[in-house]
Amino acid sequence: MSEPLLKIKDLIVEFPTRRALLRAVDKVSFEIAKGEVLGVVGESGAGKSLTGAAIIGLLEPPGRIAGGEIYFDGQRIDNLADEQMRHLRGKRIAMIFQDPLTSLNPLYRVGEQLIETIQTHLPMNKKQARKRAIELLDEVGIPAPETRIDGYPHQFSGGMRQRVVIALVLAGEPDLIIADEPTTALDVSIQAQIISVLKRLCSERGTAIMLITHDMGVIAEIADRMAVMYSGQIVEIGKTYDLIKNPKHPYTKGLMGSIPSMSGEVKRLVQIPGSMPRLNDIPSGCSFHPRCSKVFEPCYSKRSPQIKVGQSDVACWLYSEEDKK
């Protein structure tokens, strides 16, 4: 593993509002290797979606990247012109949104949307693109793709539509897929199917995934590494196994404690009291300190840097060398 596929350094996303400058993503740094699956978890409002949108260059104004650097395949992309960025979108970096029911244009046949996307990225004529579209639909598990290709989105069920969305995302053969809660809007019974389709097709192709989700089960199943976000920051990032079995940050501990253990043993559910601060009311120092049971001196005044603990990086003063001495 030489050069990471995606490298983010100190990313800041801000919203200038009339009253104040809201900082929704605050100095986030992480890397994703080629073919790696990075799970991103955190309460809603933690800045997960905005981080994804910033990477693919689709932040909605007035939101903007106010600092930091994003490198993709060694090339800096956060300052690219929109037209250059467009050539990366779909072709190198793709994104799946939460709601498949609204992600497809209702007035175009599924095939038209696929063919258009394929032809945007690959040198194919209409006939070749159609053949490819049918193959893609087949790969994502849509039965009778030769006829379904001429259907309109409203003729597909929610799960089938998200399969179409996956086919569309794969059409440009990207190296990285940002999947923002791809199954949250779906029926629980089909969530696992969709995830396994995504996982299978990506590992066949060596496509990396940044998987944003609430579902720790999904993360445990397919993510190589995971990042925990809280209040616009990554509080802990490391191997999935390490974070689940041996969480370091008090917030990660609380998060892991609040899911029932898979093995069936009855563990006490640790609830973290309080809720995540609003953007206009971020506490000083470590923004988790008002909810933290381990809070001590340094937490009030200064945010901890990422500290290497085992193989994980943890932003918590508890692990600072100076304090241990």
Next chain:
Amino acid sequence: MLAFMIRRIIQSIIVMFVVALISFLLFRFVGDPVNQMVGIETTPEQREALRDKLGLNDPVIMQFFGFIKGAAQFDFGVSYQFKRPVAQMIAERAPATLELSLMSAIFALLVGIPMGVYTGLKRNSILSKFFLTVSLVGISLPTFLIGILLIYIFAVQLQVLPSFGRGEVVDIGFWSTGLLTVSGLKALILPSITLGLFQMTLIMRLVRAEMLEVMRTDYIKFARARGLSRTAINFGHALKNTLVPVITITGLQLGSVIAFAIITETVFSWPGMGLLFLHSVQNVDIPIMAAYLMLIGFLFVMINLIVDLLYVAVDPRIRVSGVSQ
């Protein structure tokens, strides 16, 4: 689909029946037709004979059926004033009005849609603000004032365009067209703009509002995430989704354009049906008024029907619900 069409056609017939009733009542009860047709020196016997001949002594219901029967065969009787068949007079005047209405509708669409797209996409540009201000003028100024202003500028001051009449016309069968001669086309410019300005601003504002709405949808976000070109997104995915309301409004407005051509025709001495109608009102020429009413009613109904069918062509979702109902 078939059931949907049949239902709409039956509705249309009912509407036409009501319009016929109103026209008939106008015909029958506004003024005394005989008084309108004869001089003061006509004897009571002669008047009574005329009454009989016109069928005015028959039971009202029979008269109504007679009226409908005539109307169905385009027989609206004879003009009191000109002593000529009304249908013939209207047929002579119809091409002028229809060409004017068509040109103004085309003007409204060709200018209104691009302006709406532009102002919807570039909300904050100076040009957008200029368009919106101009459109406000278009909406608030009365038609006759716009006509007079245009005449003043282009006919009186600049002397580049005629201020009245149709110019040279060419007869193709029963249809006299101004579209084939330079003077005929030049004569169409000012009246078309006058008549179409209101619709143009309406369409522009409608397209703008719809564009703003559509650009926020998930499927546009997803289309951008797939790296589709800006043209494909703006003029394909987005514009197509704004078309359903635009078709409705344009269709409905086409009816009013024809109906409100009266004012424009008056300002520009345009020899169309509107001008004929205005003269017939001044002279209480009831058969012409009744026939005009029927014709306008018929046009509205037909346009509505076509608009409904166009919807179905644009939006596949309606196609399905049409079947299921």
